[in-house]
Amino acid sequence: MTAKTHTVEKIGGTSMSRSQELLRTVLVGDRRGPELYNRIFVVSAYGGMTDALLEHKKSDEPGVYALFASAESGWQWGDALSSVASKMVEKNAEIFPDAATREQADKFIRERIEGVRSCLIDLSRLCSFGHFQLEAHLLTVREMLSALGEAQSAFNTALLLNQNGVNARFIDLTGWRQDGELPLDEHIARQFSGVDFATELPIVTGYAQCAEQLMKTYDRGYSEVTLSRVAVVTGAKEAIIHKEFHLSSADPKLVGSDKVQVIGETNYDVADQLSNMGMEAIHPRAAKSLRQAGIPLRVTNAFEPDHPGTVIMSDLAPKTPGAEIITGLKGVFALEFYDQDMVGVKGYDTKILEALTRHKVWIISKTSNANTITHYLKGSMKAIKRVEADLAQAFPTASTTLRKLSMVSAIGRDLGGVRILPRAIAALDEAGIEPIGLTDMIRKVDLQVLVEEKDFDAAIIALHKGLVEERAERKARADIRRVA
Ligand SMILES: Nc1ncnc2c1ncn2[C@@H]1O[C@H](COP(=O)(O)OP(=O)(O)O)[C@@H](O)[C@H]1O
Ligand SMILES: N[C@@H](CC(=O)OP(=O)(O)O)C(=O)O
Numbered sequence: 001m002t003a004k005t006h007t008v009e010k011i012g013g014t015s016m017s018r019s020q021e022l023l024r025t026v027l028v029g030d031r032r033g034p035e036l037y038n039r040i041f042v043v044s045a046y047g048g049m050t051d052a053l054l055e056h057k058k059s060d061e062p063g064v065y066a067l068f069a070s071a072e073s074g075w076q077w078g079d080a081l082s083s084v085a086s087k088m089v090e091k092n093a094e095i096f097p098d099a100a101t102r103e104q105a106d107k108f109i110r111e112r113i114e115g116v117r118s119c120l121i122d123l124s125r126l127c128s129f130g131h132f133q134l135e136a137h138l139l140t141v142r143e144m145l146s147a148l149g150e151a152q153s154a155f156n157t158a159l160l161l162n163q164n165g166v167n168a169r170f171i172d173l174t175g176w177r178q179d180g181e182l183p184l185d186e187h188i189a190r191q192f193s194g195v196d197f198a199t200e201l202p203i204v205t206g207y208a209q210c211a212e213q214l215m216k217t218y219d220r221g222y223s224e225v226t227l228s229r230v231a232v233v234t235g236a237k238e239a240i241i242h243k244e245f246h247l248s249s250a251d252p253k254l255v256g257s258d259k260v261q262v263i264g265e266t267n268y269d270v271a272d273q274l275s276n277m278g279m280e281a282i283h284p285r286a287a288k289s290l291r292q293a294g295i296p297l298r299v300t301n302a303f304e305p306d307h308p309g310t311v312i313m314s315d316l317a318p319k320t321p322g323a324e325i326i327t328g329l330k331g332v333f334a335l336e337f338y339d340q341d342m343v344g345v346k347g348y349d350t351k352i353l354e355a356l357t358r359h360k361v362w363i364i365s366k367t368s369n370a371n372t373i374t375h376y377l378k379g380s381m382k383a384i385k386r387v388e389a390d391l392a393q394a395f396p397t398a399s400t401t402l403r404k405l406s407m408v409s410a411i412g413r414d415l416g417g418v419r420i421l422p423r424a425i426a427a428l429d430e431a432g433i434e435p436i437g438l439t440d441m442i443r444k445v446d447l448q449v450l451v452e453e454k455d456f457d458a459a460i461i462a463l464h465k466g467l468v469e470e471r472a473e474r475k476a477r478a479d480i481r482r483v484a
Helices: 019-027 050-054 063-068 078-095 098-126 136-165 184-192 223-234 268-275 286-294 346-360 381-392 422-430 453-483
Strands: 007-011 039-043 168-169 203-204 237-243 266-268 296-300 310-311 326-337 362-368 372-378 401-410 437-440 446-451
Touching: 007 019, 007 223, 019 136, 039 078, 039 136, 039 223, 050 063, 050 136, 063 078, 063 136, 063 286, 078 098, 098 136, 098 268, 136 168, 136 203, 184 223, 203 223, 203 362, 223 237, 223 286, 266 268, 268 286, 268 310, 268 326, 268 401, 326 381, 346 372, 346 381, 362 437, 401 453, 422 437, 422 446, 422 453, 446 453
Parallel strands: 007 039, 007 237, 039 203, 168 203, 237 296, 266 310
Antiparallel strands: 296 310, 326 372, 326 401, 362 372, 401 446, 437 446
């Protein structure tokens, strides 16, 4: 492996669904001969496939996994798996108009699906005896099912590129019919040994089977973790994430493509804040690996291959301070813990944190005063109710209240000295929104505003207008004055 000559590039699920367009942009485009190589592609499952295999990422609608895991749904998972199979075959037909190649793609995925189906039937029978607990195997089931999505997209993409005269090589990290599990880095190193980056184009499954169990540690969005580890292990010069849109100053679907700006450049500090807010920018652990290895990350629009997109690096100070992005999260639980006995006593925080860790609840942020600690959380209602029950038992004199809110955040490398707080309040006020809570950190990288769920969209639009659009207008006016 030659260090620092190649890039590792991930294509997200939404973009993968537009395979033919990708051929004309990031996969091939105008590249000829050697220009095609020294790139590694890590691909996600086609949009909607993982949702159908596991559960819907946003609505939680059950997929094959959720049906298999729930005792009440009996054998419904079998029908759900058949419908994923049909969906996959339909996708193959869309990508491969010629019968022979389509047959190759269908045969590949059918064999995998039927292999998983018979395995699940056996497991289900075995567990019906009572000596074997289904619970103990659910994570493996989740992994087997999600691997199907990335196996299909990677296999197909390699096939499609071969058809188009590119020497693409399918790199299957899913561990299909492999003995034993290796740690992720070792697994990657082995699968890449003997690959010549200068003459072969590796198309890698975004799902990787490994001793750490990708789904257990990282859950959904795991293909960005695979991207980052492949980049680190192979010594890439840059990691690239190709998405449906540019990384923009707000969600273009919500604020409007004409109003948002491409971020252009930012640092890993901002990337961390975005991940914390659940922004589909980059998986938190992926950013960490890349930052630690000193590998820059680029986020591009998969369908605008000539645009450099946004570069994320560690030491990238902003030219001017101000908000770079407005993002937000719906369905945030504010768990308020109140105990008058708390004043001057330590240890409450530790106990709450233990309960939150035990029930695997994601902490977005927290605030506290003399007798109240409020955690803003993302997780299932079931898990949070369990946290409340644990706390009621540990602190009989305390009371907890739970509220479902939205959190909207203005994020930037440097929010200092530009009157972010009064501007944000004025923008919200103008839109008729009264914040329920607001946190302005001393370390000026983010401003968090809590609003009612119904105000989510309007709050993002208002903050974008007040903090990003107006700042751009002020800058434009200043530039004109300078020239005049
Ligand atoms: N600030 C933002 N910039 C770009 N896209 C955003 C932003 N905020 C939210 N999005 C949304 O993220 C979505 C893409 O994320 P995702 O579906 O995870 O992509 P992929 O499947 O390519 O990984 C887009 O539909 C877009 O509406
Ligand atoms: N397909 C997987 C892994 C992934 O990272 O997908 P995406 O790149 O589309 O977020 C999922 O939905 O979780």
